[in-house]
Amino acid sequence: MAAVGETILEVRDLNKSFYGVAANEQVNFDLRAGEVHGLLGENGAGKSTLCSVLAGLYRPDSGEISLDGQRVSLRSPHEAAEHGIGMVYQHFRLVPSLTVAENLVLGLKGQGVRLTLRAVETRVAEIAEEYGLSVHPSAYIWQLSVGEQQRVEILKQLYRGARILILDEPTAVLAPQECEKLFEVVRHMADQDHSVVLVSHKMEEILGHTDRVTVLRGGRNAGTVPTEDATASQLATMMIGAEHMPEAGQHEPRRIDDAEPVLTVTDLHVTGDRGTPAVNGASLEVCRGQIVGIAGVAGNGQREFQEALAGLRPATSGSVRLGDRDITAASPRRRSQVGLAYVPEDRLGTGLASGLTIEENLVLKSYREPPHSRFGVLSSSAIAATARTLVERFDVRGARRQMAVSLMSGGNLQRAILARELTRSHDVLLAASPTRGLDVAATAAVRGHIRAETDDGRGVLLFSEDLAEITELSDLILVMSRGRIVGSYTPETLDVEELGLLMTGAKDHGAHQDGGRAA
Ligand SMILES: Nc1ncnc2c1ncn2[C@@H]1O[C@H](COP(=O)(O)OP(=O)(O)OP(=O)(O)O)[C@@H](O)[C@H]1O
Ligand SMILES: [Mg+2]
Known part of the structure; x- marks a missing residue:
């Protein structure tokens, strides 16, 4: 193994x-x-592409890669793994129907080691314990939240003995407390002479947790600097060129005293995948012109709550009303028709149909309506025109007409979903982690779109693990923990420390049933 500080991996003139x-x-x-080593750049800057080349997933068109001074060709993820390179992708690659331990041994066959699942589970538990990555080795992937699945991905690489770990936007799916834990893991690995490539849009993560940072812009190098010499504004300039950083809008809470409720949830109970209660009597009210934010650590019922509101999961009891219409048992399609827009957490699964093109996805919910369809006949020119308008208005980049959306960059997928959902007529926007994985400029744009929703008298229910996002946007902040709303704040009464304690379950007020307008 190379001595600390020595170059172990070198990429020269890479083209793809x-x-x-x-x-x-x-x-x-x-x-x-x-x-x-931090890797910073806007959506579509080429970060994931570089990482995927290093991980053996993409073959470069030209260029050289050396490991420990020796030229190598990484023709498959398997070969990269043999060289000790492991990657955690932006979109996870776990098999939902298998357990954590089964996923870890997948692809390890044929290495002359016969592993019993029990032995794997034991080893997984050890690594999990050592790195503070709590997941249950015998849980099925489909039962896990996005945050938990990521831990499995990291565990998988550690289990395989990666000495170079590439993390593609790892914190995009994590709650603040989980991020801190992740950075401990990352630092721990570096202390053990491992090298970590950390892709991030978040300046404070790059500044706080990397030793050096490489910035990409438009697929090219914008520079590599030691982190201790770098400043946020310098990096931002490298990232977006001469353009200015978007201002973080100063948020003034709107008056909602006599506004009419557009979404009313009463004592909702929802069962989770494991058959255990996930939402335990949640009640809340979203009024016209109001943004209600739900803060919480992943895995506390938020996903099941969202799914129940979107009609993807049945409620076991309680009710959901949109205006004065009871939609507790309505189908997702019906909800969409009567005015619920939904931007889900899981973009490629629930949000977009990965095999369809960008055009098809953009009209996915309106292709049966004029002008896209008249008397049952689809108009491809009308569909193309709508798609063009949306792509332009929401600045969806890297989309080509006949390309499947699964090939688009993470940030651009989100813009595509927003484009589709926000342009349909609706009264309530249900948004889950809407800026997850977006760069500075795109985040500002999305938050602007969300704020604009309320100007038109719509209500927004925002789920996010990014506390800064919740506090920046919300008129009312609810805290969810163990399937309940355990706290409620207005921007004036907000106590971030207490909120953090409530989120992590370190403090429990007991069920907070007055989830409606702030007192
Ligand atoms: N498999 C692919 N097929 C077609 N185009 C691709 C593919 N992968 C990436 N691209 C395109 O290459 C460019 C760089 O994308 P990449 O995913 O590397 O960006 P990124 O910096 O990771 O962006 P983000 O922050 O949004 O994840 C984009 O224009 C993207 O659409
Ligand atoms: Mg990417």
Whole structure:
């Protein structure tokens, strides 16, 4: 193993394009033993592409990769793994129908080691314990929240003995407390002479947790600097060029005293995948012109709550009303028709149909309506025109007409969903982690779109594990823990420390049933 500080991985003049569009152009990158190397860049800058080349998933068009001074070709993730390179992707690659332990041994067959599942589970539990990555080895993947699934992905790489770990936007799916734990894991790995490539849009993560940072812009190198010499504004300028950083809008809470409720949830109970209660009597009210934010650590019933509101999961008791219409048992399609827009957490699964093109996805919910369809006949020109308008208005980049959306970058997927959902007529927007994985400019744009919702008298129910997002946008902040609303704040009464304690369950007020307008 290379001594700490020595270059172990070197990339020279890497080129990779897709359908004639350069995702990486003459990219140079080097990684040292024992360092955490940040990779920063806007949506579509080519970060995931570079990572995927290093992980053996994509073959470069040209360029050289050396490990410990030796040229290598990484023709498959398997070969990369043999060289000790492991990657946790933006979109997880776990098999939902298998357990954690089964997922970890997948692909390890044929290495001359016969592993019993029991032995794997024991080892997994050890690594999990050592790195503070709590997951149950015998739980099924489909039962896990996004945050938990990520832990499994990291565990998988650790289990396989990766010495270079590439994390593609790992904190995008994590709650603040979980991020801190992740960074402990990352630092721990670096201390053991592992090298970590950390992709992030979040300046404070890059500044606080990396040793060096490489910035990509438009698929090219914008520079590599030691983190201790870097400032946020310098990095932002490298990232977006001469353009200005978008201002974080100052949020003034709107008066909602006599506003009419558009979404009313009363004593909702929802059962989770494991058959155990996930939502235990949640009540809340969203009024016209109001943004209600739900803060909470992943795995506390938020996903099941969202799914029940979207009609993807039945409620066991309680009711959901949209205006004065009871939609407790309505189908997702019906909810959409009567005015519920939904931006889900799981973009490629629930949000978009991954095999369809961007055009098809953009009209997915309106293709049966004029002008896209008249008297049962689809108009491809009307569909294309709508798609073009949406792509432009929401600045969806990297989309080509006949390309499946599964090939688009993470940030652009989110813009596509927002484009579709926000342009349909609706009274309530249900949004889950809407800026997860978006860069600074895109985040500002999405938050602007969400704020604009309320100007038109719509109500927004916002789920996010990003506390800064919740506090920046919400007129009312509810805290969810163990399937209940355990706290409620207005921007004036907000006590972030207490909120953090409530979120983590370190403090429990008992069920807070007055989830409606703030007192
Ligand atoms: N498999 C693919 N097929 C076609 N185009 C692709 C593919 N992967 C990436 N691209 C395109 O290459 C460009 C770079 O994408 P990449 O995913 O590397 O960006 P990124 O910096 O990771 O962005 P984000 O922050 O949004 O995840 C984008 O224009 C993207 O649409
Ligand atoms: Mg990416």
